[in-house]
Amino acid sequence: MQFIELMLEWIYTHWLTIIVVFYISLSFVTSVHVLLFKENERTSLAWIALVIFSPVMGSLFYWLFGINRIQRSAQKKHPKKLKQGFRQQDQLIEFHQLPINWHSSIIAGCKINHFNYLADNKVDPLINGDKAYPAMIQSINSAKRHVVLASYIFNNDSTGRQFVEALIAAHHRGVIVNVLLDGIGIGYNWHKLNRALKKQGVKTARFLPAMSFTNIRFINLRNHRKILCVDGEVAYMGGMNVSKSNLVKFATHPIDDIHFRITGPVIDQISQVFSEDWFFATTEHITFPHFKPNTGKKKNDNSLIARVIQDGPDEDHNKLRWTLINALACAQTSVRIMTPYFIPDHTLMTALHAAALRGVAVQIIVPQRSDLRLLDWVMEANFARIMAHGIQIYKNQRPFDHSKIVIIDDIWSFIGSTNWDARSLELNFEINLECFDEDLNTKLNAFFNEKQQNAIAVIASEIENLPIYRKIRNNLFRLFSPYL
Structure with a gap:
């Protein structure tokens, strides 16, 4: 008892010294960890500044959200036996009779990503849910063996309930059904949807549940x-x-x-990604x-060459960025990008500028107004920098266009879930399809042209003449773009 009293008296006497020592120690330890494990210089500087000026809250935020624990967790939960079936094992690179200027891209691509380039695929664009949802539900209704579905957002509305009914009906027919939903994206809908599916015996899982003490450190990774x-x-x-x-x-x-309907051997790569995610979430x-x-089908019916590019903050980190840089280096005539959020990092922006300086026509379509006003301001802050070397930007006047495609020349395209922003490039788990096919590019170019007709070009002089308050606001939020 006397010891406790002496201890309390000592703390009372030296409380200021204790706070200073704690302040310095916590700031020092956290800053050293940032220096050792953060690769991006600007991000490292931002974290260190936050830690120094707000050591307790800054350090707390860093240890909760600034450390990539997913990579270590993924290595434990994703055994290599799950992936070996699709990894290249010292096999010869197949160029699939593609144009010679893309051969270097294929060589680099085989080193960037473990999935093989596979021929004899077919990809059909499906515009909006009006075309995509009926096709998807029909496929579920026709299922005989196994259905897997993953989604970031799965709303409990009339459309969501149609999918739920189709999945339950498939399960009752004896089809194995696995549904994986993101812990943040599904939000409050999880309990209703999970209850409806599980009550009927459908297997469901959440990828990194948001409301979990064990997973709170992963809340920023979706x-x-x-x-x-x-x-x-x-x-x-x-x-x-x-x-x-x-x-x-x-x-x-x-x-x-x-959205896209895909047939051909690349389906195995897509289902492999789901299997790895399911194992990560459920073991x-x-x-x-x-x-x-189908041996009875003519070879040229499915001529598209494709492979999956999966990316995330685990062992697949930066595969998406390297794939885009690699493709941009091969562009000869045109690069066309549609994305709801265009906030590329310095490396990707340099690759786009390099293409424009070579005489490649670079065109980008973004929404005139997205669903996130802060990102609209950040994009507007970057417009002048983006257009510096002749890149053209168009703002789509539709209510909100969430389409994501990249088209290079008349042969290469990139489709999938990825946005051109820090969240997709650094934090999210994404899946995309790298495609070589002239017919698909023709369809995607027609889609791009149609969107362009409803878009207005961004004029450099208009950006320069923006009111000063908008410039200040836009550039202020641009500082936080890596975290939006």
Whole structure:
């Protein structure tokens, strides 16, 4: 008892010294960790400044949200045996008779990403939920063996309930059904949807639940992938969530988007990504049916060459960025980008400027107004820098266009779930398809042209003449763009 009294008296006498020592020690330890483990200089400087000027709250935020624990966790939970089936093992690089200027891209691509380039695929664009949802539900209704579905947002609205009913009906027919939803994206809908599916025996899981003491340190890392695979025969992926807002003809606040129906051997790569995510979330290993080619189909019916690019803050980190840089280096005539948020990092912006300086026509379409006003301000702050070397930017006047595509020349395209912002490039788990096919590019260029007709060009003089308060506001929020 006397010891406790002496201790309290000592603390009372030296409380200021204790606070100073604690302040310095906490700031020092956290700053050293930032210096050792953060690669981006500007991000490191921002964290250190936050830690120094607000040592307690800054350090707390850093230890909770600034450390990439996913990579270590993924290495434990994703055993290599799950991935070996699709990894290249000292095999010869196949150029698939593609133009010679893309051969260097394929060589680099095989080093960037473990998935093989596969021929004999077919990719069909599906515009908005009006075309995508009926096709997806029909595929679920036709399923005979196995259905897997992953989505970032799955709303409990009339569209979401149609999917739930189709999934339950498939389960009752004896089809194995696995549904994986993101802990943040699903939000308050999780309990209703989970209860409805589980009550009928459908297996569900949340990727990094938001409301969990064990996973709170992962709250900033989300699974942004949208995947539907059925029986190893057909797959759907792209940027479209499950929401009635994507039914543009009937929605009060419509969201334009594009999704893709995929057939061919690349389906196995898509289902492999789902299997790894499911194992990460549940530690359960699922066996999904492999694609079986239809020997009666003509070879040239499915001529598209494709492979999956998966990216995230785990061992797949930076594969997306390197894939885009690699493709941009091969561009000869045109680069066309559609994205809801265009806030590329310095490396990607340099690659785009390099293409423009070579004489490549670079065109970018973004929404005139997105669903996140802060990001609109950040994009507007960057417009002058982006257009410095002749890059053209257009603002789509539709209510909100969530489409995500990249088209290079008449042969290469990039489709999937990724936005051109820090969240997609650094924090989210994403899935994309790298494609070589002239027919697909023709369709995507027609889609781009149609969007361009409804867009207005950004004029450099108008950006320069913005009111000073808008310039200050835009550039202020630009400082926080890596964290938005």
